Amino acid sequence: MQMSEGVEWALHSCLSLTWAEQGEAVTAAKLAALYELPTAYLNKQLQALVRAGILISSSGPRGGFKLACDPGQVTVLDVVTAIEGRQEAFRCQEIARKGPGGRANVNYREACVASQAMRRAEMAWRRELAAQTLADLKGQVESRQPRTPELTRQQLAKP
């Protein structure tokens, strides 16, 4: 069970976008240069964020990506879901239906104790992720590394 590394890329890219000049779109190439990532593949991840409504993209010269809304409105769960998809990690195959005492007309995705146990854990996971917004992460970085916003803006301003 491994998560796509695109999640890490997406989180850092979103943070960098919070520090970019307001209204300015940032190209995938510049975001990739920030962290030495492959441009085309990062572009693919950013596309997923656009589809999820987290970013807005524009083509052509002076085009690029920018945040679609306030960082306080976007949770870490939103970003993770945008990259990983909405389906849960544990997908109950309802094997209990075939087992002793199984009933064909019961939805074992809800009734099976194993599924419930796993679901409860995933709910807790989601709750933690939903409790943090991009603004929270942004604030944490700014208090620990006050120069990061300025350095990011400088890097993004480079041709």
Place this chain on the structure above:
Amino acid sequence: MQMSEGVEWALHSCLSLTWAEQGEAVTAAKLAALYELPTAYLNKQLQALVRAGILISSSGPRGGFKLACDPGQVTVLDVVTAIEGRQEAFRCQEIARKGPGGRANVNYREACVASQAMRRAEMAWRRELAAQTLADLKGQVESRQPRTPELTRQQLAKP
């Protein structure tokens, strides 16, 4: 991010083993027949449980698998970890090290805010899984489907 379906198989197999005759080893073939699973592949999952110390295996006639200890001592997390491995789903690649304000001598698996956010969620996930033991699941099934233990024993007794 999808979890191996072996987790579901392992949980149900362990539950069935709690209902098997005390001291009797159950073969992978019989466990597979309970839920109509491919025998060889289920065997592979059970091997992982043996390596994790959850089950004990014995070869030859009257061989098979049985629980290594009391069901109350085995948590759902133990089972999941045995199948999925110990590494976390989110593996920080420390791309922040290359980013603005990055320091080469900092462990970003600990310091990066993205990594911390993800880690906090995974900790909550693990905590939920560790809070439930096989005995808990066993009790839940027995209170909802009182006939399941008996039916399981009957199925396992069949040649």
Place this chain on the structure above:
DNA sequence: GTGATTCTACTCGGATAGCGACTGTCCGAGTAGGGAAGG
């Protein structure tokens, strides 16, 4: 009859293919800005 020995059938365990998802890359559609041309 009893004990040791051999033999057989059974089970787990690791080694071996097959497949889907993540990883990585490329080129085309569309666009904004600049430059040229005409009034």
Place this chain on the structure above:
DNA sequence: CCTTCCCTACTCGGACAGTCGCTATCCGAGTAGAATCAC
């Protein structure tokens, strides 16, 4: 000089290979029990 048109360069977006881990399977090592044989 100003306006209009065209053209170029740039960027995203989706389509196309490569690789790794999960899925599925098979055969050999080891063993417990039964059958056989000698005493």
